[in-house]
Amino acid sequence: MVSSRSRRRLSPEARRGELIDAAIRLLDSGQDVTNWVQAVTAEADAAKGTFYVYFSSWEEMLVAVRNRVLRDYVDRFQRLTESTEPIDWWATLDAECAAAIEAIARQGGLHAAVFHSNSALGPMDEGQQDTVAAIAKALHRGMDEGAFRPVDPHIAATILFSVLHSAADAIATGEQSQRWLTVVHDLTRHWLAPP
Amino acid sequence: MVSSRSRRRLSPEARRGELIDAAIRLLDSGQDVTNWVQAVTAEADAAKGTFYVYFSSWEEMLVAVRNRVLRDYVDRFQRLTESTEPIDWWATLDAECAAAIEAIARQGGLHAAVFHSNSALGPMDEGQQDTVAAIAKALHRGMDEGAFRPVDPHIAATILFSVLHSAADAIATGEQSQRWLTVVHDLTRHWLAPP
Amino acid sequence: MVSSRSRRRLSPEARRGELIDAAIRLLDSGQDVTNWVQAVTAEADAAKGTFYVYFSSWEEMLVAVRNRVLRDYVDRFQRLTESTEPIDWWATLDAECAAAIEAIARQGGLHAAVFHSNSALGPMDEGQQDTVAAIAKALHRGMDEGAFRPVDPHIAATILFSVLHSAADAIATGEQSQRWLTVVHDLTRHWLAPP
Amino acid sequence: MVSSRSRRRLSPEARRGELIDAAIRLLDSGQDVTNWVQAVTAEADAAKGTFYVYFSSWEEMLVAVRNRVLRDYVDRFQRLTESTEPIDWWATLDAECAAAIEAIARQGGLHAAVFHSNSALGPMDEGQQDTVAAIAKALHRGMDEGAFRPVDPHIAATILFSVLHSAADAIATGEQSQRWLTVVHDLTRHWLAPP
DNA sequence: TATGAATGAGACTTCATTCAT
DNA sequence: AATGAATGAAGTCTCATTCAT
Numbered sequence: 001m002v003s004s005r006s007r008r009r010l011s012p013e014a015r016r017g018e019l020i021d022a023a024i025r026l027l028d029s030g031q032d033v034t035n036w037v038q039a040v041t042a043e044a045d046a047a048k049g050t051f052y053v054y055f056s057s058w059e060e061m062l063v064a065v066r067n068r069v070l071r072d073y074v075d076r077f078q079r080l081t082e083s084t085e086p087i088d089w090w091a092t093l094d095a096e097c098a099a100a101i102e103a104i105a106r107q108g109g110l111h112a113a114v115f116h117s118n119s120a121l122g123p124m125d126e127g128q129q130d131t132v133a134a135i136a137k138a139l140h141r142g143m144d145e146g147a148f149r150p151v152d153p154h155i156a157a158t159i160l161f162s163v164l165h166s167a168a169d170a171i172a173t174g175e176q177s178q179r180w181l182t183v184v185h186d187l188t189r190h191w192l193a194p195p
Numbered sequence: 196m197v198s199s200r201s202r203r204r205l206s207p208e209a210r211r212g213e214l215i216d217a218a219i220r221l222l223d224s225g226q227d228v229t230n231w232v233q234a235v236t237a238e239a240d241a242a243k244g245t246f247y248v249y250f251s252s253w254e255e256m257l258v259a260v261r262n263r264v265l266r267d268y269v270d271r272f273q274r275l276t277e278s279t280e281p282i283d284w285w286a287t288l289d290a291e292c293a294a295a296i297e298a299i300a301r302q303g304g305l306h307a308a309v310f311h312s313n314s315a316l317g318p319m320d321e322g323q324q325d326t327v328a329a330i331a332k333a334l335h336r337g338m339d340e341g342a343f344r345p346v347d348p349h350i351a352a353t354i355l356f357s358v359l360h361s362a363a364d365a366i367a368t369g370e371q372s373q374r375w376l377t378v379v380h381d382l383t384r385h386w387l388a389p390p
Numbered sequence: 391m392v393s394s395r396s397r398r399r400l401s402p403e404a405r406r407g408e409l410i411d412a413a414i415r416l417l418d419s420g421q422d423v424t425n426w427v428q429a430v431t432a433e434a435d436a437a438k439g440t441f442y443v444y445f446s447s448w449e450e451m452l453v454a455v456r457n458r459v460l461r462d463y464v465d466r467f468q469r470l471t472e473s474t475e476p477i478d479w480w481a482t483l484d485a486e487c488a489a490a491i492e493a494i495a496r497q498g499g500l501h502a503a504v505f506h507s508n509s510a511l512g513p514m515d516e517g518q519q520d521t522v523a524a525i526a527k528a529l530h531r532g533m534d535e536g537a538f539r540p541v542d543p544h545i546a547a548t549i550l551f552s553v554l555h556s557a558a559d560a561i562a563t564g565e566q567s568q569r570w571l572t573v574v575h576d577l578t579r580h581w582l583a584p585p
Numbered sequence: 586m587v588s589s590r591s592r593r594r595l596s597p598e599a600r601r602g603e604l605i606d607a608a609i610r611l612l613d614s615g616q617d618v619t620n621w622v623q624a625v626t627a628e629a630d631a632a633k634g635t636f637y638v639y640f641s642s643w644e645e646m647l648v649a650v651r652n653r654v655l656r657d658y659v660d661r662f663q664r665l666t667e668s669t670e671p672i673d674w675w676a677t678l679d680a681e682c683a684a685a686i687e688a689i690a691r692q693g694g695l696h697a698a699v700f701h702s703n704s705a706l707g708p709m710d711e712g713q714q715d716t717v718a719a720i721a722k723a724l725h726r727g728m729d730e731g732a733f734r735p736v737d738p739h740i741a742a743t744i745l746f747s748v749l750h751s752a753a754d755a756i757a758t759g760e761q762s763q764r765w766l767t768v769v770h771d772l773t774r775h776w777l778a779p780p
Numbered sequence: 781t782a783t784g785a786a787t788g789a790g791a792c793t794t795c796a797t798t799c800a801t
Numbered sequence: 802a803a804t805g806a807a808t809g810a811a812g813t814c815t816c817a818t819t820c821a822t
Contacts, residue, residue, distance in 0.1 A: 007807060009800055015806080035791065047808045052793065155378045158365060159358055166357035170350075183350045190385045204781070230816060242783045247818070397786060399821055405785075425812065437787045442814065545768045548755060549748055556747040560740075573740045580775045594802070620795060632804040637797070 008045070016054045018044045020064050027065065030109035036061075063127075066114045070127040073100070077134035081141055089147035093192075097164060097184055104168030105177070115165065132157045148192045156192070163187070203240070211249045213239045215259050222260060225304035231256075261309050265326050268295070272329035276336055284342035288387075292359060292379055296372070299363030306363070327352045343387045351387070358382070398435070406444045408434045410454050417455065420499035426451075453517075456504045460517040463490070467524035471531055479537035483582075487554060487574055494558030495567070505555065522547045538582045546582070553577070593630070601639045603629045605649050612650065615694035621646075651699050655716050658685070662719035666726055674732035678777075682749060682769055686762070689753030696753070717742045733777045741777070748772070 022044035136157035142148040167180045217239035330352035337343040362375045412434035525547035532538040557570045607629035721742035727733045752765045
């Protein structure tokens with residue numbers, strides 16, 4: 001062993017953050033890790049025991065990762081909903097779809113771990129619900145302003161979320177992103193545009 | 196405690212079938228099993244070692260389960276594609292959607308295991324691809340016959356598959372199935388009906 | 391590693407017995423073991439995992455050891471109580487005291503582990519209670535037959551048990567057994583002999 | 586969460602004393618503590634590291650606790666031995682027995698920890714020997730003054746010590762203290778009273 | 781073919797102790 | 802003197818898989 005790490009004393013937030021960062025990096029990398037705690041602490045240049053100072057189990061870390069990942073989405077849609085400027089809903093929808101697909105497809109392993117994990121967190125856990133709720137709120141406002149046809153916003157948001165995921169998964173496994181973007185664009189137009 | 200079972204001699208196919216049945220029952224039950232081989236053999240009233248007579252690893256069993264589960268779907272769509280009768284595409288689509296959602300929602304754990312499994316089989320594994328391909332073929336014929344608007348059949352099938360899953364997941368976690376069926380119906384109409 | 395142990399297949403009772411034997415041997419040896427499961431399985435020429443086939447934790451093994459050790463005592467006193475022969479109570483008492491002290495002193499580590507363990511088993515656990523009860527019953531009969539002064543049999547048995555332990559501990563740490571035997575003899579005479 | 590404590594500066598003796606007090610409180614409480622250093626420092630409202638400023642290991646703390654606990658007993662018997670007043674030996678013996686039983690029974694966990702500890706300190710460790718020696722000395726003087734029958738004082742003291750412990754254990758687990766006191770009283774009379 | 785006792789690598793976790801601040 | 806974040810050796814336990822019967 002070469003890199004004799006010397007005790008790095010950090011503030012709890014900093015260390016916790018470094019651990020989460022390391023976990024995201026590994027999750028994202030798609031490597032086939034079996035010993036996650038060991039791998040993450042190595043990646044974060046910390047001792048194995050340090051992990052358990054901040055997380056009482058690997059599950060708890062997954063929750064933290066999930067929260068950090070979803071926060072991004074929630075924030076974006078929240079800003080949208082709270083904005084007082086006039087919004088070009090269709091341009092925004094297209095942009096968000098493209099951005100989401102691109103982001104998910106890029107960090108392949110991460111999203112699989114965060115969303116497809118068959119761990120203690122069931123399908124549709126809290127974090128995911130928040131995201132869907134944020135999307136629903138935005139759609140709701142778009143309907144109020146007449147940009148979208150009235151449909152159940154919660155269900156529509158859930159479907160949208162799921163479609164974007166499909167697209168990203170497909171793109172991540174090698175399908176052409178342009179075709180998918182076109183189809184998604186076409187789907188949203190036909191589905192949500194007012195007559 | 197003397198077990199009532201002692202060397203039940205079965206034909207290999209029968210024994211293998213019993214093991215798969217047992218696995219499906221357990222997978223479907225949604226119980227939090229950690230020790231799968233042990234649980235399945237107990238459920239099938241067989242000894243642990245017997246498992247390895249028929250499957251060389253747990254992964255192999257998962258493949259067998261997956262194949263059996265997907266065969267259903269594939270068969271239905273195949274029959275549709277091969278039929279020479281005239282088909283009422285919209286009635287068929289509605290019926291298939293409703294049936295799929297109902298089936299997936301009912302057997303919650305099983306589908307999670309088969310589709311969301313984070314095991315060696317990646318997202319969009321072979322079995323799933325077969326299913327999607329079967330749906331795509333059916334959609335394709337529907338387009339040829341003018342019932343559906345022309346869209347990329349593979350992508351459309353993938354999206355449909357994913358939407359049905361979302362619906363089933365939502366229903367399984369307690370949402371009202373009627374509302375979802377309505378929205379899915381509405382979505383397919385607007386998306387796929389010719390102008 | 392040299393002694394490549396080859397899979398020895400034993401009946402569950404035999405294997406369980408071997409493990410308990412090994413545990414008793416080690417406990418008795420007084421060695422300072424930290425990793426008991428590892429040490430016991432090595433001593434029993436078994437794999438570590440085998441331990442957990444028969445005991446779900448080290449505590450459970452301790453209970454088994456305790457039970458086996460105490461069974462001896464209980465049996466002896468039971469035989470005494472159930473005998474229909476006339477009994478020379480004082481000769482018997484002296485003999486039992488000497489035998490008990492000798493046995494306990496000989497297997498120093500074992501009794502310390504079994505009785506002084508501050509583990510989940512509180513002081514005066516079930517096994518110990520059985521032993522005391524067996525002694526009490528014998529004393530009771532001795533009183534009935536007029537050999538002993540009437541005293542509370544349960545309390546007297548408890549005290550006797552504890553005095554014998556003290557004696558054995560003292561002898562095990564090097565004190566002269568003859569002096570102790572004399573004092574115990576003298577104590578029982580004065581305490582229990584009828585006026 | 587900002588702790589209200591911040592660098593309470595105490596004199597070394599005071600801080601050491603607080604730590605021992607905290608340890609005694611916890612040991613006495615009978616709670617099932619696994620993490621002693623952590624528990625004691627929390628109880629003493631000090632930081633974990635502070636423990637090692639005053640004790641170089643947990644064993645050292647146990648020694649300190651033991652010394653403080655045994656000092657009480659030793660002092661009482663020492664005073665007895667050194668007193669020049671005439672002593673009513675039987676009244677004193679009864680009183681000491683009752684007091685010891687009561688004290689031990691009350692602080693159940695503490696005495697178990699101090700006397701039954703299966704730690705590095707064997708049975709009959711130094712502290713216990715001091716106590717027994719102090720009792721022996723008192724008995725010795727009582728014999729010299731003709732109050733007690735001559736018996737080996739060291740052995741008698743050891744037995745007495747052990748009997749008192751039995752009584753306390755029994756009372757602590759719910760038996761009636763009055764019965765035990767009576768039997769102990771009766772035992773000492775018959776055993777130690779001159780003819 | 782069927783069995784189930786046996787295996788052991790390795791995952792998970794703890795906690796006394798250290799040490800930079 | 803006091804702190805508490807960091808450490809890592811070492812313990813407990815699991816479970817897919819093997820193999821003697």
